Amino acid sequence: MAKKNIGATLALYPCPVIVVGAMVNDKPTWTLVAHAGTVAHSHLMVSLVQAHYINKGIRENKKLSVNVVDESWLAKADKMGTISGNKEDKSEAFAWTMSENGAPLIDEAKVSIECEVDGNYELENFDHFICKILATYADEAVLNEQGKIDYHTFKPVLFEFPTYEYFVTGESKGNCGKIN
Numbered sequence: 001m002a003k004k005n006i007g008a009t010l011a012l013y014p015c016p017v018i019v020v021g022a023m024v025n026d027k028p029t030w031t032l033v034a035h036a037g038t039v040a041h042s043h044l045m046v047s048l049v050q051a052h053y054i055n056k057g058i059r060e061n062k063k064l065s066v067n068v069v070d071e072s073w074l075a076k077a078d079k080m081g082t083i084s085g086n087k088e089d090k091s092e093a094f095a096w097t098m099s100e101n102g103a104p105l106i107d108e109a110k111v112s113i114e115c116e117v118d119g120n121y122e123l124e125n126f127d128h129f130i131c132k133i134l135a136t137y138a139d140e141a142v143l144n145e146q147g148k149i150d151y152h153t154f155k156p157v158l159f160e161f162p163t164y165e166y167f168v169t170g171e172s173k174g175n176c177g178k179i180n
Helices: 054-061 071-079
Strands: 018-024 027-033 036-038 043-049 063-068 096-098 104-106 111-123 126-138 157-160 165-168
Touching (some): 018 043, 018 054, 027 043, 027 054, 043 054, 043 063, 054 063, 063 104, 071 157, 071 165, 104 111
Antiparallel strands (some): 018 027, 018 063, 036 043, 043 126, 063 111, 096 104, 111 126, 157 165
């Protein structure tokens, strides 16, 4: 089967939808993020256009939260991608709790990850924050008997680029290393 070269296209989608939270001028602010991922067992990468309002707080405080979106609050999360913090105060968009280390966590999020910035790799007008995971907070309703996140119960929303569509995670197709 011949493959067609479609250019230098980012094709690692879909990926989980997240809302990043950080403190700016002693108030929380939020933004929807489509470019994020795992870079080690202990670190995440969050990529944000440098002009975003939230970047100021992340650079100054070195703390942020990664709030994983599910269908129950998708509409509110989506709105955070259409409102600029440079033009509008988003501090009241969510009920929130301050984490142990100084990052605002969205109360509605069933999974929130508290992070500390280890570094910033700047590239093409983006900040790529390399974030050490300090703590993960999960609603007990999405945990299994071993205290781990159960993705049969917790179904994160996925984002696909370039169509800008949202998807919900689906059924299991088997266990890694055991598919024949």
